[in-house]
Amino acid sequence: MEGSERLKELYERGEIDGYVENIADEAMKEARIEPPFKKRFFELERKRLVSLLRGWVEVELKRGARFRVKAVEAERIMEIGGLALRGRVDRIDELEDGSELVIDYKSGKASRNDWLTERPKEPQLLIYSAGGNFSGVSFARLVPGELRFVGISKYEVLPGIKPFESDGNFRKKAEGKDWDGLMDFWKTALEGLARDFMDGQAQIDPNGGATGSESACRYCELPAFCRVAELLPVTSEEGEDERSDDDR
Numbered sequence: 001m002e003g004s005e006r007l008k009e010l011y012e013r014g015e016i017d018g019y020v021e022n023i024a025d026e027a028m029k030e031a032r033i034e035p036p037f038k039k040r041f042f043e044l045e046r047k048r049l050v051s052l053l054r055g056w057v058e059v060e061l062k063r064g065a066r067f068r069v070k071a072v073e074a075e076r077i078m079e080i081g082g083l084a085l086r087g088r089v090d091r092i093d094e095l096e097d098g099s100e101l102v103i104d105y106k107s108g109k110a111s112r113n114d115w116l117t118e119r120p121k122e123p124q125l126l127i128y129s130a131g132g133n134f135s136g137v138s139f140a141r142l143v144p145g146e147l148r149f150v151g152i153s154k155y156e157v158l159p160g161i162k163p164f165e166s167d168g169n170f171r172k173k174a175e176g177k178d179w180d181g182l183m184d185f186w187k188t189a190l191e192g193l194a195r196d197f198m199d200g201q202a203q204i205d206p207n208g209g210a211t212g213s214e215s216a217c218r219y220c221e222l223p224a225f226c227r228v229a230e231l232l233p234v235t236s237e238e239g240e241d242e243r244s245d246d247d248r
């Protein structure tokens with residue numbers, strides 16, 4: 001498996017560009033682009049990919065601590081609170097002390113604040129992390145011009161991410177919890193969700209509310225089934241709640 005040593009070696013030999021282009025060529029073999037603009041789109045997509053990968057290699061080269069990529073797109077059976085889930089982890093790095101760093105690639109919004117709620121929207125990283133010897137979880141934000149890690153770590157293992165104990169902003173949002181306190185919080189929150197699922201709890205209570213950009217309903221195909229709209233207050237054009245007192 002690849003890792004920091006191999007990357008450093010390629011960099012010192014001036015072979016990074018060739019390495020990145022090979023990866024892009026491999027990835028493009030999977031691309032399905034329909035005619036009539038196939039050739040041009042293919043070239044553009046390859047160019048975009050090479051540029052993105054080149055930028056990301058720069059981010060990886062800034063990592064101070066050594067790492068080895070232990071797994072990519074690894075299917076795992078994860079267990080939480082008696083519930084077994086099959087999931088896929090984008091990447092797991094092994095660090096020098098033998099602990100793991102769990103990474104999730106993101107081409108869009110990536111926020112670690114969600115990990116401080118009792119109903120995290122993307123709990124897969126946390127579920128995986130709850131079961132092992134790990135030192136950090138992070139999104140790898142793959143947005144041109146904003147390539148960076150967005151996560152938390154116990155020690156200094158990623159560029160731009162402070163060790164948890166000295167990450168004042170995040171700790172404040174975490175109400176001063178230390179690392180072990182955060183792990184307990186995750187465990188309790190995830191076990192609670194698993195228990196609710198196994199108990200058949202199915203109240204209409206969408207994560208992020210029923211409307212707005214944070215609502216789970218945005219991507220759901222079942223609003224006609226759950227009739228969530230009927231639970232919303234009826235508002236006038238001025239936005240006033242028009243329910244009568246009897247309706248409340």
Ligand code: SF4
Nearest residue numbers: 206217220223226228
């Ligand atoms: S539309 Fe209904 S089922 Fe879908 S997320 Fe919203 S509340 Fe849940």
